Amino acid sequence: MxxxxxxxxxxxxxxxxxxxxxxxxxxxxxxxxxxxxxxxxxxxxxxxxxxxxxxxxxxxxxxxxxxxxxxxxxxxxxxxxxxxxxxxxxxxxxxxxxxxxxxxxxxxxxxxxxxxxxxxxxxxxxxxxxxxxxxxxxxxxxxxxxxxxxxxxxxxxxxxxxxxxxxxxxxxxxxxxxxxxxxxxxxxxxxxxxxxxANAPLAVRASLALARRAHDLDDAALRVEADAIGRRVMASADAREGPRAFAERREPRWTGR
Structure with missing residues (x-):
């Protein structure tokens, strides 16, 4: 066992x-x-x-x-x-x-x-x-x-x-x-x-990655990383699906991409 x-x-x-x-x-x-x-x-x-x-x-x-x-x-x-x-x-x-x-x-x-x-x-x-x-x-x-x-x-x-x-x-x-x-x-x-x-996988992973490093980076470095993560998340299919699902009053169908 x-x-x-x-x-x-x-x-x-x-x-x-x-x-x-x-x-x-x-x-x-x-x-x-x-x-x-x-x-x-x-x-x-x-x-x-x-x-x-x-x-x-x-x-x-x-x-x-x-x-x-x-x-x-x-x-x-x-x-x-x-x-x-x-x-x-x-x-x-x-x-x-x-x-x-x-x-x-x-x-x-x-x-x-x-x-x-x-x-x-x-x-x-x-x-x-x-x-x-x-x-x-x-x-x-x-x-x-x-x-x-x-x-x-x-x-x-x-x-x-x-x-x-x-x-x-x-x-x-x-x-x-x-x-x-x-x-x-x-x-x-x-x-x-x-x-x-239940949340968007890419958004969760990206948010966690930055939050975990918050103790180790100064504010300037965190802003650089946050901007890069934000651009990557905003360019994802999930970032388009979330608002669309809200507008259509349905549950989002996340793809993690």
């Missing part, structure tokens, strides 16, 4: 880490299976948004499988040269990724959340980068993405102490977009993803 599952519905791919007995920890097999799915969904024109979650109700992902690591397995087995940890944290991605955090997101599991575009969480979810408690460092994105996501002092405290925060605190800090009852978590995440998938 695969340790990672993919299910598709109406432009949305649901990817589930499926090792509930191991708190959905990432071992070498799971890492490479997830990396393969990242490649698949990113190259699948039918997929416009992705929801990433964990099986069961205890953990989203406990990070790297420390039992495998303690057994002498090389740490690099849970990373890929292109995609980083679990094939996700460093992977180039055009689609919108939503983390549906159904429990503990620890260490690399929290780094998977930070690598997604945004997250929603169940009330019992907890978040931590406890690597320092195991003589490790959160170098799969945690030590630089967390300071970009929350106030510097908050991030440094979490990184240096390794202590967790709960879902309510994550919401207050803006680490998650919303907290919903556990039985509503997946339906809510899939509903958001479906709303994304």
């Amino acid at each position: 695969s340790k990672v599952r993919r299910e598709d519905q109406a432009g949305v791919a649901l990817i589930t880490l499926d090792r509930p007995e191991a708190r959905n920890a990432i071992d070498t097999e799971a890492a490479h299976a997830l990396a393969a799915l990242v490649h698949e969904v990113e190259r699948d024109p039918a997929v416009l948004a992705v929801v990433l979650t964990g099986a069961g109700d205890k953990a989203f992902c406990a990070g790297a499988d420390l039992k495998e690591l303690a057994g002498g397995s090389a740490a690099g087995g849970r990373s890929t040269s292109e995609g980083g940890f679990a094939g996700v944290t460093h992977a180039p991605r055009d689609k919108l990724w939503i983390a549906a955090v159904n429990g503990a997101a620890m260490a690399g599991g929290f780094e998977l959340v930070l690598a997604c575009d945004f997250a929603i969480a169940a009330p019992h979810a907890v978040f931590a980068l406890p690597e320092v408690k195991r003589g490790l460092a959160a170098v799969a994105g945690g030590v630089w993405r967390l300071p970009r996501a929350v106030a510097r002092g908050v991030a440094l405290e979490m990184i240096a102490t390794g202590e967790p925060i709960d879902a309510a605190e994550a919401l207050r800090l803006g680490l998650v977009n919303r907290v919903v009852p556990a039985d509503r978590l997946l339906p809510e995440a899939l509903a958001i993803a479906a709303r994304v998938a």
